[in-house]
Amino acid sequence: MADQVVTGLSIPSFIRTAGRMMGIGIAVVLAGLLSLVGVLALLSPGKPKPIQDENGRPVVGSLSEKTFVTINSVNQGMFIQSRDARNPILLYLHGGMPEYFLTEKYPTGLENDFTVVWWEQRGSGLSYSPDIPPDTITVEQLIADTLALTDHLRQRFGQERIYLMGHSGGTFIGIQAAARAPERYHAYIGVAQMAHQLKSEQLAHDYMLEQFKANGNRVMVRKLGAAPVTMTDGIPAAYLQVRDQAMHLLGIGTTRDMKSVITGILLPSWLSRAYTLGEKVNLWRGKAQGGVSILFETMQRADLSQQVTEFHLPVYFLSGLYDYTCNYTLAKDYFEQIIAPVKGFYMFEESAHSPMFEESQKVQRILREDILAGTNHLADVK
Secondary structure, eight states: OOOOEETTEEHHHHHHHHHHHHHHHHHHHHHHHHHHHHHHHHTOOOOOOOOBOTTSOBOTTOEEEEEEEEETTEEEEEEEEESSTTSOEEEEEOSSSOOGGGGGTSOOOGGGTSEEEEEEOTTSGGGOOTTSOGGGOOHHHHHHHHHHHHHHHHHHHTOSOEEEEEETHHHHHHHHHHHHOGGGEEEEEEETOOSBHHHHHHHHHHHHHHHHHHHTOHHHHHHHHTSOOBTTTBOOHHHHHHHHHHHHHTTOSSSTTOOOHIIIIIHHHHHOSSSOHHHHHHHHHHHHHSGGGGGHHHHHHOBGGGTOOBOSSOEEEEEETTOTTTTHHHHHHHHHHOBOSSEEEEEETTOSSOHHHHSHHHHHHHIIIIITTTOOTTOSBO
16 A cells, blocks of 8 residues: 655655654754853863952962862862952851852952952852762851861961851851851951841742732732741742742842843853853752752741840941842841940942942941951941
8 A cells, every 4th residue: 555645755754854853953952062061161161360460460479269178077169369368368158159250240359358268168069069968067067167167267377367257148157156256256247147037038028029019010929929928837939939030120139230040140150260160060059959058947947136146256247228138127136136345237228138249349448447447437337
């Protein structure tokens, strides 16, 4: 019996033609993926830029390195940047994921006055390893790691005390480390300081729902309306799925000008030349599977204003007016309960969650004139 004909081709011929087209399509996709991997590899030499002068020459006595140290039996990585390696040490504790790559778009200038240690904590970024059991990443462990790295830096750079700066989730660890070991630190600086994160998330949810109702975004109104945050029932998964997108749409997320996590964080992380391709993969593996993010449930329930209020070192809080990730009103309320030899609260009226990226010059002035001097003359609240 003759073959059936489909648009001028017999069925066997049609199948062979379709098979060839599918093969060509798969080959094109694979070639595209290989090309993308090749481009990303070229963009990933894994070396931080040297500190340069106005003529593009490396500054004599400066320091720019990526290094790894064994901290409490786990290999952990960090970037160290300094215009003068004799400067005071500033240990920086990141929040949900490492942020060093953002300094390429948002230079902080911190390296001009400090030897800045951008540590990527246990289970995060450079310090990610699938061999680290998630249940070993605890608040107590990260505090112990912070104190151990502090001692390493004190010994390496020959400084009796260093400065400790936390950002967002890093403040939850940093402020407790500073309270426990004030003899190791000149001062503690909390940028977007956590206070009572569950309350902060409730305030953020309610604010965003109100704003989206006002601007007519029905999709966001529906999603947020279906996922209320309450002090009794906590934070539903449906809220977390839309939270970052909603915050960035309203300019109350990472920075005021960052309207998308994709263009503002994801793409810059993959384009950063300071990480190798494998390290970039681990940056996001750590974000999804480990690091500080594992502690979110613990962090959200804790009310630090009821737990850690007495300090034997200067304490400074830097908060953005538009910060709804770690609500500035709660940080201010917490600050007012703190007892410390010197303390200062500084509001940044053009910032959301990251004043050191958004209003870097103001941050530098506060660090130079107040924090390095151990005073609070520029503070809004003392």
